Amino acid sequence: MSEILEYSKLDEKSEEYLKKYFVSTFRPGYVSCKDVVLPKYFQLFGDEIRKMDIRDDDIWVCSFPKSGTTWTQEMVWCIANDVNLETAQEFLPKRFPFLEHSPLFDYRELMSKNPEIEFPDYVLNSVDYVNKLSSPRFIKTHLAFKLLPTKLQQNTTNAKIVYVARNSRDACVSYFYHCRLLEGFTGDFDKFCEMFLHGSVCFGPFWDHVLGFLNQKQNPNVLILKYEDMKKDLRNIIYKTADFLEKNLTDDQVEKLLDHLSFKNMKENRAVNYEPVVEINKKYNLIKENGSFMRCGKVGEWKEVMNPQMIEKFEKLEKEKLTGTNLSF
Template sequence: MSEVNQCSKLNENYRKHLNQPKFYVKYKGVMLPKYFSKFGDKIEKMDIKTSDIWVCSFPRSGTTWTQEMVWCIVNDVNLEAAKEILPKRFPFLEISSICNDKETMSMYPGIEIPDYILNSVDYVINLQSPRLIKTHLPFKMLPIKLQQNTTGAKIVYVIRNPKDLCISYYHFSRAGGLTATFDEYIDRFLYANGPYKPYWDHMLGYLNQSHNPNILLLRYEDMLKDLKTVIYKTAKFLGKNMKENQVEKLVDHLSFRNMKENRFVNYDMLLEERKKCNIADTDASLIRCGKLNQWKEVMSLESIEKFEKWEKENLNRIGLSQYNDV
């Protein structure tokens, strides 16, 4: 098949996927890809190692940034070793449930889909220690042994103001072919079923474990305001003593400019293939802005009112008065 025809077929498949209402279905009360049922039991029964480190989050909460920070702390800020694509050295546990259609995935022209995507659960299980693992699963769907807190494995959970998260998710979805307007997307974000929802229940599952000494809660906003302090805090949690020069080196490595330009973490290779096939906008970027309170600049008053009503209802339900109380 010619590259033009490959692109045409890929474009068609993406549009179908994007508009397929049942691609995400409820699995144990959580919206997950319909293929997740193939992997759920295996994940639930996974053995957990004492040296495991998990980065958990709701999508678009600063996960990639947190992953790179954790990886560098664990590996003594070895930036030469970090010149390997992030999903390989810090794999996404359930990505196979999203990309389980080999035929569709193989349509990426010239790209061989690796095991850490097509067989992600087995890839994680077989990783050598220390295993660094990313997941967007809620706490109640993590491996049972990890939930039981009997192994000493570590969890870093990162949260983000839901208004800014929504903006980030909108641009992420545009990179995947979404054609809805921002206001249309806000309604979808607030009121429609979608991946890993309900959002507030996802957050609450981890907040309820804040007493657990093996769980560290980080805020995206704190990383933006004072990254150095967050690095020291995370290193202490992971049992790593970092020298001042290492921390300074890592702060620079994790700067928005360097993260955006770092092809080992910014997923530009994948985006370039999508752009070739006219799926993603030509200006799409998965590391896009890195600003605090973007919502104040881009949301309409009507959208802000909708959002704040939704926030108030859900914060009251989980016993908080505002997001900053987290």
């Protein structure tokens, strides 16, 4: 039996941060669940997620936001589908849905005021959409390991998890721009860094998320990847992931996939760059900020934008959290 999830108010500092700096019509507030920051709307979906049936051929891509998720999804999809790039022309959220998309973006008020709007099922009820997918299912989530479906946590099937991690500073920089663009963040970068370090951003705290999956590294059904390794030697990561997924790729397929996964091609590819989502949000005045979902993809951008005091805080926390692990950035 899956436990019934319990929700509570956020700590006082997180509550203050989120009320002051996150303003959106589709995110009326936040709660804490197992010490993870989540939108209040998640409460309607959490138990349904916990009791989800898990299939032996499920493939999950898990990550903290802005850690290379979309890049990893596209890589995993293409490897599992024998680098058939025609099938990859379908919009990524449809073929590789975001499990908790609906809990994150409550569009009920928008739809009541604009009855002409027709959102697809993977937006209106992403959990139900995933449950009804034909096998093999490809599923994306930003949920902490302790909030995943019970059967997936218990490892009672042969379902596979690919987890991608990114250094905390670059993840913070990227998440800042993402939240400015799509999630109603109105503060400056330093304020966002404070929230990130305190664990006040959605899906935070960051290090609890990373370590929750890192603790599963001995599980043969879990593959831990690093964004920095993907940037440094994508070819090797493709072979490593293909081996994990029990797929044999030819040299020609790998070359084709390397080209397909280049940042330039990903950024220009409307099947994966989320520009259609940005356009819809702008059309209905849900966002005011200009920008793109795929921004720059650099490693080490934090060096250009973080002040020395903030860098020191990040380094201190990272050292504390990674002590005793084999993970380093």
